[in-house]
Amino acid sequence: MSAILDIRDLRVTLRRGGHLVRDVSLSVNAGEVHGLVGESGAGKTMIARAVLGILPDAVKVSGGKIGFRGDDLLQLAPKRFRALLGREIALIPQDPLTGLNPARRISAQMTDMLRHHLGQSRQEARANALRLLQEVQIRDAGQVLDRYPHELSGGMRQRVLIAIAFSAEPSLIVADEPTTALDVTVQKQILRLIRQMQERHGTAVLFVTHDLGVVAKVCHQVTVLHTGQVVEQGGIAEIMSTGAAPFTRALMGATPRYDQPADALHPVPAHIHRELLAAARRFDEANP
Amino acid sequence: MTGPLLQVRDLTLSLPDRSRGKLFAKPPMTDILRGISLDLPRGESLGIVGESGSGKTSLGRTLVRLYQPTSGQILFDGADITTLDEGAMRTHRKHMQMIFQDPQSSLNPRRRVGEIVAQPVLALGVERDRRAALKRADLALDRAGLGHAFARRYPHELSGGQRQRVGIARAIATEPRLIVADEIVSGLDVSTQAQILALLNDLKQDMGLSLIFISHDLSVVRVLADRVMVMLGGRVVEEGTSADVFQGPRHAYTRQLIDAVPLPVIEPGWLDTKPATEGTRMVDIKGQTVLVTGTSRGIGRVFVDALLAAGAARVYAATRDGSGSHSDARVVAVKLDVTNSADISTAAQTCADTTVLINNAGINFNSKLLETDQVDAAAAEITTNYLGTLNMCRAFAPVIEGNGGGAIVNMASILARVNLPLMGSLCASKAAVYSMTQGIRAELASKGIAVFAVLPGAVDTDMTKDFPPPKAAPADIVAEVLAGIQAGEADIYAGDMAKGVSGGLAADRPAVIAEMAGYV
Incomplete structure (x- = not known):
């Protein structure tokens, strides 16, 4: 099976010097959800932003390649890259409110993509928007459009954003902490929806999250990052097993669980925590 | 200190x-x-x-x-x-x-x-x-x-x-x-x-x-x-x-x-377990105290046994005359005519531990809208089906809220969404029930009460003996209703006929209305 997304030896650095992402390689196949996990400063969001071509000004890619269906996204002419975004590569953002334009109706935001990227007529685009809202299980889809x-x-907003992300049948979706802002019962519905849609459309998903619980429930493959480097990579069963890398196990031990008493919780060892703080500070510089 | x-x-x-x-x-x-x-x-x-x-x-x-x-x-x-x-x-x-x-x-x-x-x-x-x-x-x-x-x-x-x-x-x-x-x-x-x-x-x-x-x-x-x-x-x-x-x-x-809560453990099928529909909460029948109206016959009687089987802690089986006995000690017979406001307020006190209310009682004269009767069928249907259900909701919403929340289930009919000309006054009363149910659903959501509307098709009971087949068995309808409640489906279309009509209305509303008009 050939990979949809194939990142090789990616390096992201601060323009004034200092590594944020070091020699990260990972690949995502069609129909696969690949989890990118780590604490803040691990580099997971930087990798996602490098794929989407939206790195902050203080940051640049200093090495490696981002292969997407045979092309290297880093070498692509800006015009061709923009044509891919939305159509071939789509984003499900973290905050469903900022992901949508507050001043425009849902119908306008949904039909933009369909009309401009896919050249559909106004009527076609509205019919397709309605069908998409029904597909993401929104009741009264016709009313929601207006x-x-x-x-x-x-x-509901996150469902709309998922519908928009899938609207052009992209081969890759980047989901950036898509359920962090939601209540827990809603989170479960949204996770389920993302998996259903992704399976139905055979989409490759790069799923950025800090939550090992979410990873365990939705990902097939996982890359665990720490201070910009890959500490572990593999199938979900390996990552969740007791044979996982020490860093992964430390994170697991520091994750509270409602089904375990308080003394089962173990804060991460001091040296790991110091590294985490140092990495987080470097990232603060990248996002002033 | x-x-x-x-x-x-x-x-x-x-x-x-x-x-x-x-x-x-x-x-x-x-x-x-x-x-x-x-x-x-x-x-x-x-x-x-x-x-x-x-x-x-x-x-x-x-x-x-x-x-x-x-x-x-x-x-x-x-x-x-x-x-x-x-x-x-x-x-x-x-x-x-x-x-x-x-x-x-x-x-x-x-x-x-x-x-x-x-x-x-x-x-x-x-x-x-x-x-x-x-x-x-x-x-x-x-x-x-x-x-x-x-x-x-x-x-x-x-x-x-x-x-x-x-x-x-x-x-x-x-x-x-x-x-x-x-x-x-x-x-x-x-x-x-x-x-x-x-x-x-x-x-x-x-x-x-x-x-x-x-x-x-x-x-x-x-x-x-x-x-x-x-x-x-x-x-x-x-x-x-x-x-x-x-x-x-x-x-x-x-x-x-x-x-x-997603725990960091692999649990195949976790995502698919008990999906809650947005807006309506799932309600587990187990351990609930359920009041069902109209249990002397038909669907009401079947409800009592199905609720017991689903693990209800107590079932208040209401009938107009308070008669009826049951072998299971969890069943309590209650005298309750939903058109009698004194009965309703007494029931709200004697059944004060109710957490789930199933408004099942209803009547059906099968009369045309423009026909006048000795007893005005339209007025009687509105009084029992609509006002009876509404007054029960009014009386029991505070009771259920006081018990930490629960559910209200209103039995409407697929006829709430489409009118059959030969029984137009029944259809109108069911449409009123359905509309009212949607209204109180919004009002009661913040009070921890999930509100369900049930829209069954024709059911095989003695009230519908003049109906042509196909008619669903009451036990099947009741099973679908309880499954819908536990899955958090706000509108429960029970039975193949109801699902067919509902699907038809979504796909081609005029065609369904024309077909129903054809029954004249």
Whole structure:
């Protein structure tokens, strides 16, 4: 099986010097959800932003390649790259409110993509938007099309964004902490929806999260990052097993669980915590 | 002093809802907290969990009197602080401190950390001398694991975890007896979060603190809380020791919350278990007290047995004359004619532990809309089917709400969505039931009551003996209704005919209406 996304030896550095992402390689196949896990400063969001071509100004890619269906995204002419975004590579953002334009109706935001990227007529685009909202299990889809974002609940907004992400049948979706802002019962529905949609459309998903619980429930493959480097990579069963890398196990031990008493919780060892703080500080510089 | 540090009785809070109401007019009041009672023993910790809008944050703020409660009583250290003004509260403030979610926005960016931590020490008169206050701040910073060297720094120089430690240092600097911590680890990484939780646990032990720990995250609450309260719609739906609530939740909503937490373990099929439809909660029949109207025959009678099989704790089987007996001791016969308001108010008192109401009673004259009868069929159908159901909802919504929430199930009909010309007045009454059900669903959602509309097709009972087949067996309809309730489906289309009509209406509404008109 050939990979949809194939990142090789990616390096991201601060322009004034200092590594943020060091020699990271990973690949995501069609129909696969690949989890990118780590604490803040691990480099997971930087990698996702490098794929989407939206790195902050203080940061540059200083080495490696980002292979996407045979092309290297880093070498692509800006015009061709923009043509891919939205159409071949789509994003499900973290915050469902900022992901939508507050001043425009849902219908306008959904049909933009369909009309401009896929050249559909107004009527076609509206019919397809309606079908997409039904596919993400929104009841009264026709009414929702005519609403503004603030009139919808957080879960509904995230469903709309998922519908938009899948609207052009992209081969890769980058999901950046897509459920962090949601209530836990809504989170479960959204995770389920992402998996259903991804399976139905055979989409490759790069799933960025800090939550090992979410990883265990939605990912097939996992890359664990620490201070910009890969500490472990493999199938979900390996990562969740007791044979996982010491760093992964330390994170697991520091994750509280409602089914375990308080003394089962172990804060990460001091040296790991110092490294985490140093890495987080470097990232603060990247996002002033 | 012995006795609980904090005693709260029947606390309610109503605030103006600015999202509703007209411009320049006084906004309508909305109930945020509804009758909260709790005891917090000295040195113990109480976790408060709930989703957004549950009232958990408002409760925390009301307990430390940042909000003035609308009614009820708060005793802190034996003193009634419910209505004290800010001046009188000052003597208590140093003993009760609050830590907020976002340390970034609650720390003054222009002040050094030492001054920030010393601020409440001076303001609340714990120390009068600035030097002495800064000394206390140093001690608090040491206790919070930062070290007093941090006193010289500014908030922007700190990481998120360090800022939260400053928030903790500020809260403990006045040597309080109670700390209310609201979502204080939710923005933090796992590694930092574990350290903050460990720190709070140590402080609780060393300083003998009582702690109220508010969070949406059940796992985090488990780490710190001796006891847990689960909130929904401004009420407590379940309360108990952490171990009991998390290992053996009794309330359906608690179970639903727990089921939704993704644990870091591989569990194939987890995503597909019990999907809750947005807007309507799933309701587990197990352990519920259910009142069913119209149980003398037909679907009502079948409901009783199906509810028992699904694990209902008690079933009130209502009939017009109160007759009927059942071999199962959980069944209680109730005399209830839904057109009789005296019957309804008596039932609301005798069946006061009801958590699920199934409005099944209905009549059916099969008469045309323009035909007049000796007894006006249209008026009778509206009185029983519509007004009877509405009055039951009115009487039992407060009962169910008072029992911590539950469900109301209204039996409408697929004829609520399409009119059969030969029985137009029945259809109109069912349409009224369906419309009313949608209305109360919105009103009752915040009260922890899930409202279901059932739209079955033709069912094979003695009331429909004149109907042509196909007719569904009552047992199949009832099974589908209970499955729909437990899956949280707001509108339950029971039976193939109902699903067919509903699908047809969505695909080609005029064609379905034309087909129905063809029955003339």
